[in-house]
């Protein structure tokens with residue numbers, strides 16, 4: 326793969342809106358991605374292997390629980406810092422950002438928000454340091470966009486719960502030490518359970534043959550009469566609203582992360598267009614290529630503004646789920662379109678692993694589907710503005 330020469334575009338001087346802390350956090354993440362991710366990520370993706378050696382670095386840049394308080398091992402940062410870290414990591418690879426998103430928003434967040442003090446102390450510091458890795462089981466084979474229909478369930482057996490069912494498409498599952506699993510109790514109410522590796526009847530088979538997020542490990546969670554100690558139930562919230570709150574946090578991170586993938590594609594295409602000559606001129610001198618590049622920087626700038634404003638709203642505790650849906654949907658589609666246009670600017674070279682663009686493009690096909698599909702987020706906006714539910 327080519328050396329990582331990435332330079333981040335900032336067409337509207339958005340750095341002026343960031344604090345010194347934001348910039349420091351971003352620089353640390355950016356430098357780490359250049360040093361430790363870019364040199365190894367293409368090979369990991371080609372081999373379809375999660376590069377476990379980066380776990381320590383992810384923890385060191387604060388990517389595991391950026392906004393979880395320091396007393397639990399988190400970085401104690403604000404939401405914009407969280408977004409910037411996700412942006413920089415996804416600039417390297419969406420699969421690596423997935424690992425960080427899941428660990429932070431889908432595992433540490435529910436334990437912090439809905440867990441007991443004992444659960445927080447037992448799991449959060451180890452998750453923050455990367456000693457423990459986690460995963461989040463909501464999706465089932467027959468219930469993806471409609472998680473409320475889940476059939477995974479547990480029964481109260483007196484001194485423990487008995488868990489049965491299956492989850493699929495679970496990021497980090499193959500190596501996770503702990504799974505935050507959403508299942509129905511005997512009254513049909515959705516609850517969160519902490520399922521630990523080694524519990525009898527619990528297995529995590531790997532999902533193979535993905536053409537997308539190849540550097541992220543995906544798997545199933547199978548529960549065959551798993552005995553769950555009662556202290557592993559998340560006590561402080563039940564109902565579908567609990568996992569949806571986690572998704573709000575992860576979708577916010579994706580809205581930022583997708584900008585990173587888009588910036589990387591744009592930066593690569595811009596450099597290539599200035600260097601590659603055809604008909605005795607750099608291809609960047611042709612109007613058709615300039616149109617592509619000009620539209621890309623316009624869309625990136627709009628996405629950056631959306632993410633920044635959403636970050637300020639989240640810092641104030643005012644961002645609605647629908648606002649988060651709009652940003653996730655817009656920014657991921659923006660990144661996918663930019664990946665496709667950038668790929669064309671590189672001609673045949675664009676399909677090779679010499680450049681990151683094709684990998685970003687394939688990754689973004691998952692990003693536009695997980696954490697709520699493109700259609701689902703549109704319906705969330707539709708319901709918000711009309712008051713009418715078009716899901717059911």
Ligand code: TGC
Nearest residue numbers: 423426463469470472473496565566569570646695696697
């Ligand atoms: P609905 O009836 O609308 O809501 C059920 C209950 O939840 C409440 N609620 C929320 N609470 C907190 N935060 C939110 N964002 C909430 N949204 C809704 C709601 O008030 C209600 O509460 P109550 O007390 O009345 O019961 O639910 P619905 O069944 O109609 O579904 C709505 C819908 C379709 C929007 C939702 O289910 C949805 O978002 N579906 C998409 C599923 C999804 O995003 N799955 C993601 C799986 S995880 C993943 O993909 C990880 S990828 C990780 C990576 O690698 O990065």
Ligand code: FAD
Nearest residue numbers: 461462463464469470494495496691695696697698700716
């Ligand atoms: P379906 O829900 O079957 O949807 C199929 C199509 O129908 C989509 O186009 C959808 O938009 C459309 N559709 C569905 N309902 C409606 C409707 N009401 N109106 C109009 N159109 C509709 N899940 C987890 O729980 N944890 C994870 O860690 C996780 N990681 C993932 C990693 C990867 C690589 C992938 C691909 C998925 C992951 N997921 C995870 C699952 C992901 O969240 C689901 O794939 C996603 O929510 C969509 O569910 P589905 O694939 O079952 O599609």
